[in-house]
Amino acid sequence: MSTTQTQMRREIEEIPTAVDRLLSTSAGAIETAISKIGNDVPFLMSVARGSSDHACAFLKYACELELGLPMASVGPSVASIYGAKLRVPNAVCISVSQSGKSPDIVELTRAITEGGATSVAITNDATSPLANTATATLPICAGPELSVAATKTFVTSLVAGLWLLAEFKQDQELVKAIRALPEHLEKAIACDWTVAANAITGQSVLTLGRGPSFAISNEAALKFKETCQIHAESYSSAEVMHGPVSIVERGFPVIGFAASDAAEDSLIEVADALTEKGALAFVTSKKAKKAICLPHQRTDHWLTDPISTIVSFYTMVEKVSTARNINPDAPRHLNKVTETV
Template identity: 70%
Template sequence: MSMKSTQMRAEILEISDAVDRLLSQGNGAISAAAEKARAANPRYLISVARGSSDHACSFLKYASELILRRPMASVGPSVKSIYDVDLDAAGAVCLSVSQSGQSPDIVRMTESLRAGGAITVAITNNDQSRLAQAADTTLAIHAGPELSVAATKTFVTSLVAGLWLIAEIKGDDELIKAIRALPGHLDRATRCDWSAAAAAIDGSSLFTLGRGPSWAISNEAALKFKETCLIHAESYSSAEVLHGPVSIVGQGFPVIAFAAGDAGGASVAETADALAEKGARVFATSETVTQATPLPHVPTGHWLTDPIAAIVSFYGMVEAVAVARGINPDAPRHLNKVTETV
């Protein structure tokens, strides 16, 4: 693994401290938001986000449906900002996630859903932002300044803030305990050696895989390959990749499979082995694979926090791939840190 210093690398190493800061300073806001949500007894949840923040929301969708047993749907911000339609959101809790809190379309959709009857919660790294002002309540993620264009610590702290909120709404003491133990686990996750997987990335194309909450992590991983390494990557559910996409898998085709210790983990491991048998170079965060190569990963004591540790280990690997390719992951071409879409 490359040891060249980048801002992205420094921010990956700050993730455990950022999560510890969130856990230390965010309790009041989380408790207040959870109390408001419990009192409303929402029929469903809504998310509003783009990019990495939308991947965090995909993770929270599974958490909502598996823990709260409430469906959660992603609403396109353009419904309001482009089409000027106001949704009837009575009985919903809306999670609007944005590290900057400044994008006009996210803000306008949040304002619209609040006017439509939803309880709106902003999850952001800027508690003075337009999004924070638009929402009923704000959960600051306490990540500190993030200067690299690629979101790493803000993605993880957004995940943790949203998952913590869901755990508090449910009163899930086991999950809350696992969340509070995350800083130590994430610190260890930064030291997992994924250099074998990094060496297999040939720069042409690859797949990332997951199932359930880990599919959201796979989505984030594919995005990071594109934006930091300029490598085409596609994310698939392990339930879907063998239907059509598998036809492009050739000898040595790289695959990174994210398998957690949950009910979907066996499916991911089986698919990883099936792709390896077809000649793919498959690496999986699983100890049960027989054809794919196991990746070192950090158990966190709960199946919903395991994927968070996995993405931290992945970030270290993808930064190393970018540097090895001579690309500065702090400032990828065509990209800005804050993208304000309408």
């Protein structure tokens, strides 16, 4: 195993600085985007793929819980392959792409905008085709991300989208918590999940979440596949006992992502139940009675807790990857930018 620090690890360590840069430079972009959104928004939509789609899943929960407005994910092929014309007057579309170059994301954003929606591009390239197509752009200010596995661009996309929703609602408590994130994320990087990393010795793992943390569970499962070549599946803790639990055997690793929200107790109950069935279950909560508590950094708001948790996970999954002699910066079969039609 190489002792050279990976690019992925360096970029994980850059996350607090990247978030601080976003918060320091993008207030004007947030204000401009809000000024273009109407007062009578019927619903929101999201356009994304991969890690960016997991960011949108997080924003879906945040939108529905914060604004009381439904948010739906629209399949990019609706426009790029099928050429459908969408009628979405007064809606808001959030399109997330770190490169802003994928033709299908750009084409669907164009179709939705032409259909009457206000589109907001969340991207790391303010000059990209996506930025030039959308009504408004929120640059995530992550700086160059060279590792194939997205880390700091995922986190800054979460922060940018959540910040937009918080300012739109004028939720000053949430805005304050978002502005305090860099310090919490520094501490999240230092959380040691070695006990979980050592338990992941096979080729399968389950990740669990509920509510906003379900999006984090989805991202974690993807990262296991991308960087470790491990078959990981993500489930809502409300669903895992309905069928997937059948694959659990003694020592089977499970990671539950919990936040200090209304779903925490129900997720812990499931993690404890899986432990009783033989699983080696880990959770980011001190409330567990049987599952193993992972060190975690809670933040100043339950909607920002999941952002801290994924940062701690990233530090662990990078270690799992290198322990398997896999280079997380250049996973097999993958490119940094995937331009899907």
